[in-house]
Amino acid sequence: MPALEDRLHQVMADETARLHAAPDLAERVIRSARRRRMRARIAALTGALAVAAATPLYLTAAPAAGPAPVVAETPAPPAIDDTPAPRSAPPDLGDLGDGKAFGHVKVGYLPPRLQWGHRSWDYGDVYSTSWNYDGDEHGPYCVHIMVFEDQAVQKLDDEVQGYRAEGEGEEVTVGGRTGYTVVANVGEDGGKGTPTLFLTMGERRRARIMLSPLYADDLGGAEAVDRELRRIAEGLTADDQPALGRRLAGD
Amino acid sequence: MSGTDQDFGAFVAARATSLLRVAYLACGDQAEAEDLLQTALERTYRNWHRVERDNPEPYVRRVIVNAAISRARRRAILRIVPTRTLPETPARSADVDLRHVLMDALRALPPRQRAVVVLRYWEDLGEAQTAEVLGCSVGTVKSQASKATAKLRTALGETSVEGVIGNARA
Numbered sequence: 001m002p003a004l005e006d007r008l009h010q011v012m013a014d015e016t017a018r019l020h021a022a023p024d025l026a027e028r029v030i031r032s033a034r035r036r037r038m039r040a041r042i043a044a045l046t047g048a049l050a051v052a053a054a055t056p057l058y059l060t061a062a063p064a065a066g067p068a069p070v071v072a073e074t075p076a077p078p079a080i081d082d083t084p085a086p087r088s089a090p091p092d093l094g095d096l097g098d099g100k101a102f103g104h105v106k107v108g109y110l111p112p113r114l115q116w117g118h119r120s121w122d123y124g125d126v127y128s129t130s131w132n133y134d135g136d137e138h139g140p141y142c143v144h145i146m147v148f149e150d151q152a153v154q155k156l157d158d159e160v161q162g163y164r165a166e167g168e169g170e171e172v173t174v175g176g177r178t179g180y181t182v183v184a185n186v187g188e189d190g191g192k193g194t195p196t197l198f199l200t201m202g203e204r205r206r207a208r209i210m211l212s213p214l215y216a217d218d219l220g221g222a223e224a225v226d227r228e229l230r231r232i233a234e235g236l237t238a239d240d241q242p243a244l245g246r247r248l249a250g251d
Numbered sequence: 252m253s254g255t256d257q258d259f260g261a262f263v264a265a266r267a268t269s270l271l272r273v274a275y276l277a278c279g280d281q282a283e284a285e286d287l288l289q290t291a292l293e294r295t296y297r298n299w300h301r302v303e304r305d306n307p308e309p310y311v312r313r314v315i316v317n318a319a320i321s322r323a324r325r326r327a328i329l330r331i332v333p334t335r336t337l338p339e340t341p342a343r344s345a346d347v348d349l350r351h352v353l354m355d356a357l358r359a360l361p362p363r364q365r366a367v368v369v370l371r372y373w374e375d376l377g378e379a380q381t382a383e384v385l386g387c388s389v390g391t392v393k394s395q396a397s398k399a400t401a402k403l404r405t406a407l408g409e410t411s412v413e414g415v416i417g418n419a420r421a
Binding site: 003005007008009011012016019020021022025026027028029030032033036134140141167214 | 256257259261263264265267268270271272275276280281284285288289293296317320321324342349350353357366369371372373384387400403404
């Protein structure tokens, strides 16, 4: 009997033999990249025009020195989009800059070296974003925060109640707020599970703070993982709540 | 058409089918594989001036595999948002021949284990090369490959002496 590896190779060959890339794939990729570039230029031009429009006249009335200004041609209309529609993705939170303010919350602490991962999603009452080492939207995440508000709070509370009932995890108090930590199994591989801290942020808001199993390994032990989770939780504040630091300073 | 476009077009014509197959094995779904490939190629095209100096294929492969893992993880996270509709999963065939058993078992592997299997046994990459693509250690590749093959053996019913011997030899 052939080795498993050989059988696997044969099965994978059989399974993929019918697949062939579309003949016009390169053209579609090039067109799509050009459209993206054009949109970025138009966005930049629109931004520049907005700034110019907001500039007082006396700042612009002086005779210009140097070469004559280049008049930008009106960009050609984008080509007809004949590429297949992308598969439906959840709406996102847009450009979050450093990612430390998203939705109705602010992140006061992140472990060193982490950058916003340029990835988020927003379902209204549940939204989230994540951070990783290089800010690459395709890269694996290190820290991921999901925020549950209003109607969604109950669902998260039910999940925490499930962990409590099974005796997994433990109650914690972080910066005067209650929470629950557990190593959750959300279907990820690469470790024993996902270290998670559920944080209560008032009656109508909860946060689920997760460290990826691989990042947890990088941190080097349960103690460091717990410490970082708590620090992140402690620094996480809501727009409609005074930050812990400000409250302490005022005490 | 510019020289860049011609070079890029030649690369896609030569390698896109092979890369599509990698994408399919990494994610288990044809439509998603096509989307993964197009995403990876768009990124490659944007960076062509840097990528073309070396062989662009490892770069595209790395984007495909890591994007597949990342998307699988996002789906796993979405499963814990109970009110949302999950992405469709491909229908499973009732056919129980070897190919279907193994492919179903491959699809059922956690995404990183699946990626290790695809890179090691389909792309014939070594442990160090696989680790480089996935951005992890060789030790992680070894442990993930070991876990994956144990699960595949189980799926084939090789949990008895043969599996033990195979593991011992590995």
